[in-house]
Amino acid sequence: MKKSYLEQCLQKEMRVRAFSLLEIMVGLFIMAFTFIPLINLLMGTLEFTKRDDRTITAINLCYSKLKRAVEFPFLEIAVGTYGGTGQKTFSTKDGTPDLFFGVENIKGTLYRTTLNVTQATGTFTLDTFNFTGLEDVSSSFSDSGTDMTKYFAVPANWSSKTVSYDNFCKRYSVTVEWQPSEKQNAINHYTLSMLKGNFMGFTQVNNSSVQE
Amino acid sequence: MKGFSLNNKRRASAVAVAIVFAAILLQLALAYVYITSQTKPQTVQIDESIRLECEARSLTELALLKFFLFTSDYYAAWETGVHHGDWTHSNKFSVDAPEFKIVSSASNSSFNTTPVNAWIATMTLLTDSRYNEEALQIVATAKYTDQMNRPVSKQITGIYSLSREVNSLPDVEMAQ
Structure with a gap:
């Protein structure tokens, strides 16, 4: 049976559009070739995620330990270095272990924490008001009695001074060290630092005891 | 001759579709690169x-x-x-x-x-x-x-x- 012109064309078209084994193989090769960098990218992303997870753990560990350290009474943690390769646990008053510095294993990664406490040094600058020789000093800030505020406007009653706060302030620094990846030998560190003032026993402290 | 003309038309449309797809993909890639470069990692934040x-x-x-x-x-x-x-x-x-x-x-x-x-x-x-x-x-x-x-x-x-x-x-x- 003789095929119509349309059938002949369609048959030809189908022949032209069909894929040979060679074409499929070449196509697969090209696809595989393009997938190599994509898979590498994916693996890299997974590695970065793991590294970020460790970094965030280190940051949280550092922050929580620092916050806890500054909550301890001023005199309870003396100037010095704690933890690191050694171990140090600070306990609450009833003896419960509360704050640990040293090496800890968190989710299969080792984190080394160190607390470094130093004396903070510096000076305060201010204008000081000279109450000496003025009438009824005791009533200066009370609701009754002589109004002292009139003296505050007199420049002669004010003088500038600079006072050291060396014995009243400490700097607490917590450092966390960890290995960011099994593939690297490098050690990362993260340090947070905060000042803590001595507000203990303030009823016994007056201005004259401050070093000038 | 008619068969050739039919084939040619199809090839031309395939090229057009390929160019459109390529342009869309390129735009997506550029947008992705731009967003990635502007976004700060959570760790840093x-x-x-x-x-x-x-x-x-x-x-x-x-x-x-x-x-x-x-x-x-x-x-x-x-x-x-x-x-x-x-x-x-x-x-x-x-x-x-x-x-x-x-x-x-x-x-x-x-x-x-x-x-x-x-x-x-x-x-x-x-x-x-x-x-x-x-x-x-x-x-x-x-x-x-x-x-x-x-x-x-x-x-x-x-x-x-x-x-x-x-x-x-x-x-x-x-x-x-």
Whole structure:
């Protein structure tokens, strides 16, 4: 049976559009070739995620330990270095272990924490008001009695001074060290630092005891 | 001849479709690259937030210590401002004091060593005479420029309740 012109064309078209084994193989090769960098990218992303997870753990560990350290009474943690390769646990008053510095294993990664406490040094600058020789000093800030505020406007009653706060302030620094990846030998560190003032026993402290 | 013309038309449309797809993919890739370059990693954001907070908190602590050590001077400076409109002494005690304007690298890490600027923004007495209550409010700001050259800042507010007594230092309790 003789095929119509349309059938002949369609048959030809189908022949032209069909894929040979060679074409499929070449196509697969090209696809595989393009997938190599994509898979590498994916693996890299997974590695970065793991590294970020460790970094965030280190940051949280550092922050929580620092916050806890500054909550301890001023005199309870003396100037010095704690933890690191050694171990140090600070306990609450009833003896419960509360704050640990040293090496800890968190989710299969080792984190080394160190607390470094130093004396903070510096000076305060201010204008000081000279109450000496003025009438009824005791009533200066009370609701009754002589109004002292009139003296505050007199420049002669004010003088500038600079006072050291060396014995009243400490700097607490917590450092966390960890290995960011099994593939690297490098050690990362993260340090947070905060000042803590001595507000203990303030009823016994007056201005004259401050070093000038 | 007719068969060839039919084939040619199809090839042309295939090229057009391929170009459109390629253009869309390229646009998506460009958008992805742009978004990635503009987005700051979460780790960096957490690091910045904590570092800035530590520096600002250090300053509020230092300001509170100064208040404790020189309570009467601060009250006198404050009263001068309230009664005579002269805030020079009060400002010198707080916002203008050089010890409250710091550039610090005390908090740092393997991946971020950029120094942080911190200062006391305000230090005010909040008094409510109706309830015989008084509080000291200290606001500290910390700011730094990140690796993308964008400013990042954080403000910390400390409010401390006070009891003012004649001829004695106040009892201070951290309220917030």
